[in-house]
Amino acid sequence: MANESVQAEARGALEHEREYVHGLYHRLDELREEKREQLRRVRSTGAIGSRQNQSERDSFATLYEDRLAQLDAVEERLAFGRLDLESGEDAHRYIGRIGLTDEDQTRLLVDWRAPEAAAFYQATAFDRHGVSRRRHLTLRRRDVVSIEDDVLDPALAEAEGASQGDGALLAALNARRTGRMGDIVATIQAEQDRIIRAPLPGVLVVQGGPGTGKTAVALHRAAYLLYAQRERLRRAGVLIVGPSDAFLRYIDRVLPSLGETGVVMSSLGRLWPGLDAAPETSRETARVKGSLRMADVIRKAVAQRQRIPAAPRVLEVEGTKITLTPQQVRRARERARQGHKPHNEARETFVKILVKELAEQLQEILEASGGAGNEADRAYLVEDVRSSRDVRVALNLCWMPLTPQQLLEGIYTKENIRRAVTPGFSEAERDALARPAGAPFTEADVPLLDEAAELLGDFDPSAGRAAAEAKAQAKRDLENAEQAVRNVHAQLSEEGIDGFIDAEALAAYNVVEGSRGTAAELAAADRTWAYGHVVVDEAQELSPMQWRLLMRRCPMKSFTVVGDAAQADAPAAAGSWGAALAPFVGERFTLAELSVNYRTPRQAVELAERVATDAGLRISAASAVRDADEAPVLASVAVATELPDAAVEAMAAGLAAVPGGLGAVVTSERNVTELRRAMVERFGARVGTGAGDAAAGQDVLVMSATEAKGLEFDVVIVADPGDVVRDSDGGVGNLYVALTRTTQWLGVISVGEDAPAALLPVTQAVGASTD
Numbered sequence: 170m171a172n173e174s175v176q177a178e179a180r181g182a183l184e185h186e187r188e189y190v191h192g193l194y195h196r197l198d199e200l201r202e203e204k205r206e207q208l209r210r211v212r213s214t215g216a217i218g219s220r221q222n223q224s225e226r227d228s229f230a231t232l233y234e235d236r237l238a239q240l241d242a243v244e245e246r247l248a249f250g251r252l253d254l255e256s257g258e259d260a261h262r263y264i265g266r267i268g269l270t271d272e273d274q275t276r277l278l279v280d281w282r283a284p285e286a287a288a289f290y291q292a293t294a295f296d297r298h299g300v301s302r303r304r305h306l307t308l309r310r311r312d313v314v315s316i317e318d319d320v321l322d323p324a325l326a327e328a329e330g331a332s333q334g335d336g337a338l339l340a341a342l343n344a345r346r347t348g349r350m351g352d353i354v355a356t357i358q359a360e361q362d363r364i365i366r367a368p369l370p371g372v373l374v375v376q377g378g379p380g381t382g383k384t385a386v387a388l389h390r391a392a393y394l395l396y397a398q399r400e401r402l403r404r405a406g407v408l409i410v411g412p413s414d415a416f417l418r419y420i421d422r423v424l425p426s427l428g429e430t431g432v433v434m435s436s437l438g439r440l441w442p443g444l445d446a447a448p449e450t451s452r453e454t455a456r457v458k459g460s461l462r463m464a465d466v467i468r469k470a471v472a473q474r475q476r477i478p479a480a481p482r483v484l485e486v487e488g489t490k491i492t493l494t495p496q497q498v499r500r501a502r503e504r505a506r507q508g509h510k511p512h513n514e515a516r517e518t519f520v521k522i523l524v525k526e527l528a529e530q531l532q533e534i535l536e537a538s539g540g541a542g543n544e545a546d547r548a549y550l551v552e553d554v555r556s557s558r559d560v561r562v563a564l565n566l567c568w569m570p571l572t573p574q575q576l577l578e579g580i581y582t583k584e585n586i587r588r589a590v591t592p593g594f595s596e597a598e599r600d601a602l603a604r605p606a607g608a609p610f611t612e613a614d615v616p617l618l619d620e621a622a623e624l625l626g627d628f629d630p631s632a633g634r635a636a637a638e639a640k641a642q643a644k645r646d647l648e649n650a651e652q653a654v655r656n657v658h659a660q661l662s663e664e665g666i667d668g669f670i671d672a673e674a675l676a677a678y679n680v681v682e683g684s685r686g687t688a689a690e691l692a693a694a695d696r697t698w699a700y701g702h703v704v705v706d707e708a709q710e711l712s713p714m715q716w717r718l719l720m721r722r723c724p725m726k727s728f729t730v731v732g733d734a735a736q737a738d739a740p741a742a743a744g745s746w747g748a749a750l751a752p753f754v755g756e757r758f759t760l761a762e763l764s765v766n767y768r769t770p771r772q773a774v775e776l777a778e779r780v781a782t783d784a785g786l787r788i789s790a791a792s793a794v795r796d797a798d799e800a801p802v803l804a805s806v807a808v809a810t811e812l813p814d815a816a817v818e819a820m821a822a823g824l825a826a827v828p829g830g831l832g833a834v835v836t837s838e839r840n841v842t843e844l845r846r847a848m849v850e851r852f853g854a855r856v857g858t859g860a861g862d863a864a865a866g867q868d869v870l871v872m873s874a875t876e877a878k879g880l881e882f883d884v885v886i887v888a889d890p891g892d893v894v895r896d897s898d899g900g901v902g903n904l905y906v907a908l909t910r911t912t913q914w915l916g917v918i919s920v921g922e923d924a925p926a927a928l929l930p931v932t933q934a935v936g937a938s939t940d
C-alpha cells in the first residue's frame with residue numbers, strides 16, 4: 170500500500186514536470202515567432218534609404234537571424250534540472266540552457282551560467298547551499314521521460330525514503346559516442362564547476378589525467394565567461410585553440426548547443442590567417458623551430474637585412490654621377506632605428522633621409538656646373554633621385570622591404586644567411602632548418618611567420634594606414650549603431666530572454682565591405698587582433714614559440730589552459746606548466762586539478778596507469794567513475810603480417826560487445842594505411858576516413874595515437890603498442906593516450922613480445938589444461 174502511494178506520488182511528480190516543461194517549450198516557440206516577425210519586418214523595409222539606414226537594417230537582420238539560431242540551438246534538452254530551496258521566493262528553480270521569463274517578467278527558467286544556478290552543481294549533502302533537493306530531468310524531444318532526485322536535506326530524505334543518486338551522470342557516461350563531443354551542462358560535477366566559474370583575469374591552468382573532462386570544462390568555461398563577462402568579451406572575442414582541425418570538428422558542436430556561436434576556433438596550423446599548415450614531419454625540425462632561440466634568429470635575420478655597403482657606391486641620376494658612402498648609410502640606419510618602428514616602416518625614414526642627402530649632393534654638383542637653381546628645381550631633384558634605378562637598387566640592397574614569408578624563405582634556403590643568423594646552433598640543428606625553395610610552410614613555421622611579421626611590420630606601410638582607417642571606420646559604425654539603438658529602442662526589447670542588445674553588439678554585426686562580418690570573422694582574419702580571452706586545449710603540446718604567439722594574441726594575458734603533461738608528445742613541448750609559462754608570466758598562474766576520469770572504465774584506467782608508471786612516466790592519477798562489463802582483452806600475434814587480421818577480429822568482437830558503438834583502431838603512424846585497408850576489406854563503407862569526423866554510418870576508424878589525442882570511442886583496439894611507443898620521443902606517453910581513449914571496450918594486440926610487460930597476454934604453460 171505504502172509502495173503504491175510512493176509510486177503514485179512519483180507519477181504525479183513526473184506529470185507536474187511534464188506540464189512545466191511543455192510550458193517552457195511553448196514560451197520558446199512564442200519567442201521564436203517574435204524574432205521571425207521582427208526579422209520579416211526588418212527585411213520588408215527593402216533596400217531603400219541612406220547607406221547608413223541600409224547598414225543598420227542589415228545589422229538588425231543579422232542580429233535577429235543569430236538570435237533565432239540561438240533559440241533554435243537550445244531545442245534539445247532545454248531544461249534539465251530543478252532546485253528546491255529551503256527558503257526564498259522561488260521555491261522551485263528550473264535550470265536550463267538559457268534563461269526564460271514570461272510576458273510579466275516572471276522567471277521561468279534560469280540560465281545554467283547565472284549565479285542562481287551555481288548551487289545546482291555545487292550543493293552536496295554536507296554543504297547544501299540552501300538546497301533541499303536537486304532534481305535531474307531527462308527529456309526525450311519535448312517530453313520529460315524521467316526524473317531523478319538528490320535529496321540533500323536529511324529530514325526530507327528520511328521522510329521520502331530517498332537517497333542521493335548519480336543516475337543522470339552514469340546515463341550520460343554510458344551513452345554511445347557519435348564521434349562528436351556533446352555538452353555536459355546537465356551533469357557538470359562540483360570540481361569542474363569551480364573551474365568553469367573561476368574569475369576571468371590571469372592564467373588558469375587545468376591539469377588532469379585522461380578523461381577528466383578538461384576539454385568539456387574548457388568549452389563550458391568559454392560559454393560561462395561569454396555570459397558572465399559579456400561586457401568585456403563581446404567585442405574583443407574569445408579564441409579557442411586546439412591541436413588539429415579534426416579535433417576542432419570533434420568539439421565544434423558544444424558551444425553552439427550552449428547558445429554561443431561567436432567564438433573563434435583555430436588549430437595551431439591556422440593561426441596565421443590564410444594559411445592551413447600541416448604538421449612538421451621531421452621531429453628534429455619541429456624541435457628546433459619550436460625553441461625560443463628562434464625569436465633571436467628572426468631578430469638577427471631582420472637586422473641582417475639592414476646592411477652597410479663595404480665601399481662607396483657611384484650612382485647615376487639623369488646622367489649625373491653621385492656617391493653613396495658607407496658612413497651615410499650607417500648614419501641613416503641609426504636614425505631610422507631610433508624610432509623603434511618595424512623594419513618596413515623604419516625603411517621609409519631610412520629612404521627619406523638618404524634621398525634628401527643624395528638630392529643635396531646632386532644639387533651641389535649641378536650648381537657647380539651652373540645648373541639647377543630655384544626651389545621648384547630642387548623638388549624635381551628629390552623626385553629624380555627617388556625614381557633613379559641606381560638609387561632604388563642601392564637603397565634596396567641596404568634596406569630591402571620584406572614579407573615574413575621572404576624572410577623565412579631566406580633563412581631556410583640560403584646557407585650563408587642561415588649560418589649568419591644561427592650562431593650557437595649545432596650543424597645538425599642548422600641543417601634541420603634547411604628546406605627546398607618554395608616548400609609549403611608547416612605548423613612549426615606559423616609562430617615564426619608571426620614573429621617575423623611583428624618585427625617587419627606591414628610590407629606596404631600605406632596598407633597599414635588603410636588598416637588604421639578601417640579601424641576608425643569601425644568606430645564610426647559603432648557610434649552610428651549607438652544612435653540606431655536609441656532610435657529603435659522599443660524594437661529592441663528582448664522581452665523574455667536573458668541577455669541584451671546594445672550598440673556594441675550591433676556594431677559587431679555590421680556589414681563590412683559588402684560581406685557579412687561579425688566580430689569573430691574579423692578577428693579570425695586579423696593577425697593583430699587582441700582577444701579578451703584565449704582557451705588552449707591539449708596545451709601540453711605547445712612549443713615555446715607557439716606560446717609566444719598566443720601570448721601576443723591576448724595582451725591582457727587572460728587564459729584558460731587545459732592539458733595533461735603526461736600526454737605530451739610534441740618534440741618541443743616544455744614538460745611542465747611552470748617551464749612552459751615562466752618566460753611569459755613567471756609564476757603568475759593558478760593551477761587547478763581534475764581528479765576523476767569520466768570516460769574510461771576502471772579496468773582500462775588501471776592498465777594504462779600501470780604501463781605508464783612501469784615506464785617511469787609521471788601521471789596525474791585519476792579514479793574512474795565506473796567499471797567496464799569486460800576487462801581489457803590482451804592478445805598477441807607472432808609476426809607483424811598477422812596484425813591486420815587480428816585487428817579486424819578484435820574490432821568485430823568489440824562492436825558485438827557494444828552494439829551501436831563507435832570503434833577505433835589506434836596504432837603507430839606506420840601501421841595506419843595497412844590496418845585501414847584491412848578494415849575496409851571487412852567493414853566496407855563503415856570505415857571512416859579521419860579522426861574526429863566520422864560521417865553518419867561510419868563506425869570504424871583507424872588512426873595514429875597522435876591523431877587520437879583528445880578523442881574517444883566506445884571500442885578501442887590498440888594495435889602494435891611497441892611501435893606506438895617508438896612513434897614518440899616521450900616514450901610511452903603516446904601509448905598512454907591510446908589506452909585511455911575507450912569509453913567501454915578495450916583490446917590490445919601486441920606483435921610478439923614487443924610491448925610493455927603489462928600489455929602482454931598471460932601465456933599458458935605448455936600442456937596446461939585449457940578448460
Ligand SMILES: Nc1ncnc2c1ncn2[C@@H]1O[C@H](COP(=O)(O)OP(=O)(O)OP(=O)(O)O)[C@@H](O)[C@H]1O
Binds near residue numbers: 357
Ligand atoms: N560532468 C560530466 N558529465 C558527463 N560527462 C562528462 C562529465 N565530465 C566529463 N564528461 C565526459 O567525459 C569524457 C571525457 O571528457 P574530456 O574529453 O573533456 O576529457 P579530457 O580530460 O579532455 O580528456 P583527454 O585528456 O584524454 O583528452 C567526455 O565524453 C565528456 O563528455
